[in-house]
Structure formats: structure tokens, C-alpha cells
Amino acid sequence: MTTDDTEELGVIPTTRRDDPEAFGELFDLHRDRVFRHALRLTRSVHDAEDVTGMVFLEAWRRRDAMREVDGSVIGWLLVTANxxxxxxARSSRRYAHVLSILPAQGTTPDHSEAVDDRLDSDVQRNALRVALAQLPKRDLDVLSLCVIEELSTAEAAAVLGVALGTVKSRLSRAKTRLGGLLAETAPLTQTEGGTR
Structure with missing residues (x-):
């Protein structure tokens, strides 16, 4: 495998780990996939863009620790996105709480809420986001890798550093949990969507 082949697969060769240009190529190769995954996990396009940027910042900061599977680091990037x-989400909740306890001041109309409402009105996307947020980290990681991003169970096992059988059993349990959560969440989300 040549250096060019390695870069095509989405891995920074060891000799170029500190090369910003090589990292830029890795970013160009994987940013759309990481963004789509982040969009599933966040409330808005803007939040997904922020998460994507933070994932690649973390990837640059920890570039020597990135784990590759079958010549690609996409699994590592997706788990990092989770x-x-x-x-x-935790930071956003804390920020909202701090804002809620500050004294009220005169406000100017903000059109961003109307835009967010329009984006959040997608009932299925909202139900999935709510259900995914309720899953334990293990379940979210295995579903992200095997179901959403369609990595093989062997690839997921390598990314997560667990046995193949562990991934298979976690995946089965995670699918069952997600199905149950979607069944619980869908009626609530449809009611919210219908009242807007």
C-alpha cells in the first residue's frame, strides 16, 4: 500500500501526522459523513456544524491516538462525534439554565427561534433525536457504527476495542431499546408537531 492509497482510505500516514495539509485532506474526506452523523444527534444544523468542528479539533489534538480499522479512522471519528x-448537549443545558436564572432584560425579537421551530418540526427526525439521546453510551456507539454508518460488526469491535460477540449482543440489545424508545417517543413528538 502506497502513501497515496493510505491517504485515500482516510488515514494520516505516521510520517505525516503533524502535517496540517495531510490533516486537511483527512478532514475533506470525512467531514460530510461526520456532519451527517452529528446532525442525527443534535437539534439543529448549526449545532451539528459545531459538533463536527469539535470532532476534528479533537482529532487533530489526539492525532497520535486515533484508532484505525481496515485503513480508515471513520469509526474513531464517529465515536468521537457521539x-x-x-x-x-450538557453544555447547552447548563448555558440555558444560567440564562434562565439571569434577570430579564428588554429583548429584541429573535428570528432564530422560528427557524429552529421549522427545523424541529420534522417529526421523524425529532423522534429519532429524542430516542438516541436517551440511549446509554454503549448502545449509541454500537448503533452509530453498525446501523447508521453501516460498519461491519468486526470493524465496530476493533473501533470500540471489544470482542466481536460483545458487539453483536450490544447491537441486539441496542436495537430493541431504540425500538422501544421510538415507540414511546413518536406519539409525544407527533403531538408536539401537531400543535405547532
Missing amino acids: NVSRNF
Whole structure:
């Protein structure tokens, strides 16, 4: 395998790990896939863009620790996106709480809420986002890799650093949990969508 082949697969060769140009090529190769995954986990396009940027910042910061499977780091990037989106959601909740306890001041109409409402009115996307947010980290990681991004169970096992049988059993349980959560979440989301 040549250096060019390695870069095509989405891995920065060891000799170029500190090369910003090589990292830029890796970013160009995987940013859309990471963004689509982040969009599934966040409330808006803007949040997904923030999460995507943070994933690649983390990837640059930890470039020597990125785990590759079958010549690609996409699995590592997707699991990192799961972790970043959870941290992002926690930070957003804290920020909203702080804002809620500040004294009220005169406000100017903000059109961003109307845009967010329009984006959130997609009932199925909202139900999936709510259900995914309720899953334990293990379930979200295995579903992200095997179902959403269609990595093989062997690839997922290598990314997660667990046995193949563990991935298969986690995947089965995660699908069952997600199905149950979607069944619970869908009626609530349809009601919310219908009242807008």
C-alpha cells in the first residue's frame, strides 16, 4: 500500500501526522459523513456544524491516538462525534439554565427561534433525536457504527476495542431499546408537531 492509497482510505500516514495539509485532506474526506452523523444527534444544523468542528479539533489534538480499522479512522471519528455531542448537549443545558436564572432584560425579537421551530418540526427526525439521546453510551456507539454508518460488526469491535460477540449482543440489545424508545417517543413528538 502506497502513501497515496493510505491517504485515500482516510488515514494520516505516521510520517505525516503533524502535517496540517495531510490533516486537511483527512478532514475533506470525512467531514460530510461526520456532519451527517452529528446532525442525527443534535437539534439543529448549526449545532451539528459545531459538533463536527469539535470532532476534528479533537482529532487533530489526539492525532497520535486515533484508532484505525481496515485503513480508515471513520469509526474513531464517529465515536468521537457521539462523545462530543453528549458534552455539547450538557453544555447547552447548563448555558440555558444560567440564562434562565439571569434577570430579564428588554429583548429584541429573535428570528432564530422560528427557524429552529421549522427545523424541529420534522417529526421523524425529532423522534429519532429524542430516542438516541436517551440511549446509554454503549448502545449509541454500537448503533452509530453498525446501523447508521453501516460498519461491519468486526470493524465496530476493533473501533470500540471489544470482542466481536460483545458487539453483536450490544447491537441486539441496542436495537430493541431504540425500538422501544421510538415507540414511546413518536406519539409525544407527533403531538408536539401537531400543535405547532
